[in-house]
Amino acid sequence: MNPRRAGAAVVCGGVTAALGAIGVVAGLSVVLGAPRQLTIGWLLPLVGVRLELDALSGFFLTATGAVSIAVGLYAVGYSRRERWARFPLVMQPVFVAGMLLVPAAGSVTTFLLAWELMAGASLVLVLAEHRRAAVRAAGVFYAVMTQLGFATILLALVLLASAGGGDAFTTIAAHASELPAGTRNAVFLLSVTGFGSKAGLLPLHAWLPRAHPEAPSPVSALMSASMVAMGIYGIIRIDLQLLGAGPHWWALTLMILGAVSAVFGVLEASVATDLKRLLAYSTTENMGLITLALGAAALFGSSGAPEVAAIAMTAALLHLLAHAAFKTLGFLAAGSVLAATGLRDLDKLGGLARRMPVTTVMFGISALGASGLPLGAGFVSEWLLLQSLIHNPPAGNTLLALAMPLSVGAVALTTGLGIAAMVKAFGVGFLARPRSAAAEDAREAPASMIAGMGLAAAACAVFAFAPGLLGPLLRPVLGVLPTVGGDAVGPELGTFLRLPGVAGSMSPALLAVALVVAVLLSLLLAARTGARHRPAPVTSALWACGADRLSPRMQYTATSFAEPLQRVFDNVLRPDTDLEVSHFAESKYLVEKVTYRTRLVDPVEQRLYAPVVRAVTVAAHRVRRAHNGSVHTYLAYGAAGLLVVLLVTQ
Numbered sequence: 001m002n003p004r005r006a007g008a009a010v011v012c013g014g015v016t017a018a019l020g021a022i023g024v025v026a027g028l029s030v031v032l033g034a035p036r037q038l039t040i041g042w043l044l045p046l047v048g049v050r051l052e053l054d055a056l057s058g059f060f061l062t063a064t065g066a067v068s069i070a071v072g073l074y075a076v077g078y079s080r081r082e083r084w085a086r087f088p089l090v091m092q093p094v095f096v097a098g099m100l101l102v103p104a105a106g107s108v109t110t111f112l113l114a115w116e117l118m119a120g121a122s123l124v125l126v127l128a129e130h131r132r133a134a135v136r137a138a139g140v141f142y143a144v145m146t147q148l149g150f151a152t153i154l155l156a157l158v159l160l161a162s163a164g165g166g167d168a169f170t171t172i173a174a175h176a177s178e179l180p181a182g183t184r185n186a187v188f189l190l191s192v193t194g195f196g197s198k199a200g201l202l203p204l205h206a207w208l209p210r211a212h213p214e215a216p217s218p219v220s221a222l223m224s225a226s227m228v229a230m231g232i233y234g235i236i237r238i239d240l241q242l243l244g245a246g247p248h249w250w251a252l253t254l255m256i257l258g259a260v261s262a263v264f265g266v267l268e269a270s271v272a273t274d275l276k277r278l279l280a281y282s283t284t285e286n287m288g289l290i291t292l293a294l295g296a297a298a299l300f301g302s303s304g305a306p307e308v309a310a311i312a313m314t315a316a317l318l319h320l321l322a323h324a325a326f327k328t329l330g331f332l333a334a335g336s337v338l339a340a341t342g343l344r345d346l347d348k349l350g351g352l353a354r355r356m357p358v359t360t361v362m363f364g365i366s367a368l369g370a371s372g373l374p375l376g377a378g379f380v381s382e383w384l385l386l387q388s389l390i391h392n393p394p395a396g397n398t399l400l401a402l403a404m405p406l407s408v409g410a411v412a413l414t415t416g417l418g419i420a421a422m423v424k425a426f427g428v429g430f431l432a433r434p435r436s437a438a439a440e441d442a443r444e445a446p447a448s449m450i451a452g453m454g455l456a457a458a459a460c461a462v463f464a465f466a467p468g469l470l471g472p473l474l475r476p477v478l479g480v481l482p483t484v485g486g487d488a489v490g491p492e493l494g495t496f497l498r499l500p501g502v503a504g505s506m507s508p509a510l511l512a513v514a515l516v517v518a519v520l521l522s523l524l525l526a527a528r529t530g531a532r533h534r535p536a537p538v539t540s541a542l543w544a545c546g547a548d549r550l551s552p553r554m555q556y557t558a559t560s561f562a563e564p565l566q567r568v569f570d571n572v573l574r575p576d577t578d579l580e581v582s583h584f585a586e587s588k589y590l591v592e593k594v595t596y597r598t599r600l601v602d603p604v605e606q607r608l609y610a611p612v613v614r615a616v617t618v619a620a621h622r623v624r625r626a627h628n629g630s631v632h633t634y635l636a637y638g639a640a641g642l643l644v645v646l647l648v649t650q
Contacts, residue, residue: 009079012089013448016096017072023065023100030058031476037106049113050168052106055476056241059317060103060233062473063324064226066459068096074332074452075218077445081339084216088128095121095222102230103237107167108157115153115230119146122227125219126211138210145197145207153194153234160187160242169242176244184243188250191238192257199231200284201291202261206605209268212280213344217335220276224283224331225324232290232320236481240294245302245483248399254295255403259410261288264572264604266414270421271566271573271600273558275334275344278425279327282370285414286323286378290316292407293385300388301483303397310478312388317474319381322463326369326377329456333363336445336453337429341438346425346558351434355442360430362453367422369460372415377463386411420565428558435555559598566598575600 030036030053038051053061079089098118105111123146127139163183164172179187197204208228212220239250265284272278293316300309334344336359343349353360369377389404389411434440445453462469566575580595626633 008086008089009076009084012092013072013074013076013079015072015093016075017069019093019096019100020065020068020070020072023061023068023096025065026053026104027058027061027063027065028473031055031062031473050107050110051101051104052169053104055480056233056237057103059473059477060229061100063229063321064096064099064103067222067225067324067328067456068099070328070332070452070455070459071218071221072096072452073455074221074335074449077448077452078216078218078335078339081446081449084128088125088216091121091124092219092222095125095219098122099222099226099230103233106169108161108169108172109167112150112154112157115150118227118230119150122146122219122223126215128216128219129214132214135214138207138214142207142211145204149194149197149204151194152190152197156187156190156194156238159183159190160238169237173242176242179243184246188239188243188246192235192253195231195234195238196257196291197231198234199228199287199291200261200265201231201257201287202264202284203604203608205261205265205284206602206609208284209272209277209280209602212283212331213274213276217276217331217338220279220335221328221331224280225328228283228287229320229324232287232294232316235291235294240298240483241481246298248299248302251295251299251302252399252403254291254298255407256295258288258290258292258295259407261285262292262414263288263410263417266417266421267565267569267572268600268602270417270424271562271569271575272421273346273562275337275346275349275425275429276331277344278346278421279330279334282330282418282421283323283327285418286319286327286370289382289385289411289414290319290323292410293319293388296385296388296404296407298483299400299403303400305391305400308388308391311384311391313478313481314474315381315384315388317477318384318463318467318470319378321470322369322377322381322460325456325459325463326366329362329453329460330366330370332449332453332456333359333366336449337363337442339449340442340445341436343436343438346429348436349429349434349439350432350555351439352430352442355434355439356430356444358450359445359453362450362457363430364426365457365460367426369464371419371422373419375464377460380463380467382411382415417565420562424558424561428556428561432555435557559596563598566600572603573600574603574606 035052035054037053040049040051075092078084095118098114098121101114102111102118105114123139123143126142127135129135130139160172160179160183161167163179164175166172166175193204197207200208212224215223235254239246239254262285265281265286265288269278269281269285272281293312297309297312297316300306300312336356337349337352338344340356340359341349341352365377368375369379372378372382386408389408434442444450566573576599578595578597580597582592582595584590584592626637
């Protein structure tokens with residue numbers, strides 16, 4: 001790498017990390033201090049740029065800034081190793097700036113401009129390696145989806161601002177109770193559609209498993225850990241705060257979208273063989289869990305159970321932070337593997353634990369957090385969500401009595417499949433023997449990449465072992481959300497969160513102590529018994545099932561590991577499988593080889609998107625006939641359009 005490009009990598013990585021640090025400082029100062037407001041009138045004609053920071057804005061600023069610091073450090077080494085072009089390097093801090101401006105926006109106009117800055121910069125970064133056809137296809141798909149989502153958000157916010165009497169969010173909030181029911185319902189549906197698309201919720205998730213694998217790994221980390229969280233921010237800000245309490249079907253809509261997204265996302269992750277595609281579907285899963293928690297909080301709040309609503313809302317916020325930590329670490333570790341081997345296919349990896357020990361440990365921490373198991377970053381938040389869902393509903397509330405058990409089942413199924421997906425990713429990708437020459441020749445990542453992963457791993461440790469430290473960060477956020485139980489939270493969040501199972505025997509601290517004690521006792525016992533009965537060492541070949549020696553072909557691959565799950569959920573996944581048996585020429589009874597191929601296509605994309613794309617293509621071809629190049633025809637079109645406008649506005 002030439003010195004200029006190396007210097008650009010250091011500068012752009014440093015600027016990214018610096019912007020992240022500014023976001024963390026600004027966010028914490030607002031969450032732990034007082035709200036702030038800034039208006040820059042000359043920057044934007046007529047309305048100006050309006051920035052308003054409250055506890056909710058500060059929360060998302062802190063999360064985004066922390067992710068950006070880790071990614072900025074990591075990107076210095078990654079861009080040197082992968083030889084990024086200069087323009088994508090410059091766009092990375094622009095992308096971070098856009099994400100920091102979204103939660104800081106205090107008006108509709110500022111919000112939309114920041115949103116487009118974030119979306120445009122992310123598209124440029126997705127297309128960083130545009131010479132590959134797969135990257136170009138993913139970029140086009142992402143561009144279409146993000147602009148359609150922006151159109152629905154634009155329509156929702158314009159409708160909200162026109163009915164709310166102003167462009168500023170504070171003005172809209174003051175008049176929210178006066179909005180007609182039809183307007184509120186329309187804004188809710190449009191905003192959930194637009195923000196849900198950015199969050200990767202079903203059925204508008206299809207861009208996510210396409211764009212994330214093809215984007216550079218630091219960009220994938222930013223998109224999966226921070227950008228999709230902006231969709232969740234939009235739902236909280238517009239639907240839960242500005243619109244206020246709504247009918248029960250609003251909450252049920254969020255719960256259904258969240259449950260379906262969580263189950264479908266983790267099911268696709270459990271059968272994926274592309275490491276980054278697996279992590280992308282895991283993002284859909286976790287955003288689904290967060291949306292389910294938001295819907296549960298809204299339903300509990302409108303059903304007279306504010307304390308339980310606050311527990312569900314706490315679970316959503318805590319899981320958003322935990323997901324940002326372990327998904328950042330997961331994509332950064334996957335990027336280290338990709339930079340070292342050039343591979344994302346789990347079937348061709350393996351044996352990385354000896355060749356990349358630090359990266360293996362980092363990915364293991366991420367996988368543990370994504371599994372939702374004890375001592376993982378995601379355990380406490382998922383446990384809080386389950387505790388809120390199984391809490392006894394108010395007497396006589398049939399809706400809660402029906403919805404909550406179904407939600408518990410969805411969370412339990414998601415957790416089980418999530419464990420299978422992460423065991424497959426870690427076991428097949430990092431353990432056993434290498435299944436390709438590239439995996440055999442892999443080498444550990446450089447220091448700056450390890451430093452970025454180390455920061456994310458430290459954050460995972462905090463969520464796993466000391467989540468109580470986040471109480472001062474979460475309580476002010478709940479305080480600005482009264483419709484979802486914020487009024488029920490006292491001065492100390494830690495004393496408020498005392499449901500059965502949250503503390504006591506399931507306390508993360510006690511679990512950690514118990515694990516350490518168990519490990520120490522096991523090591524002590526093994527040392528004492530081993531010293532007495534240790535046999536003389538003998539070196540011999542392992543049994544290879546009758547073959548000459550062990551080979552990678554005898555190991556589980558990602559495809560074979562997921563085959564039982566694929567068979568169970570065959571009606572949902574609809575895989576395209578092909579089994580070919582080749583015989584020896586001498587006899588058809590002697591099998592030479594058996595070839596098994598399977599191709600998995602997103603069923604939602606296949607059944608929903610493909611017909612729509614075909615219909616749009618047919619319509620476009622028909623409309624094209626009207627473009628005959630005649631000026632007289634185009635003048636006639638203009639006159640007809642003007643006539644229609646006059647008739648409508650008369």
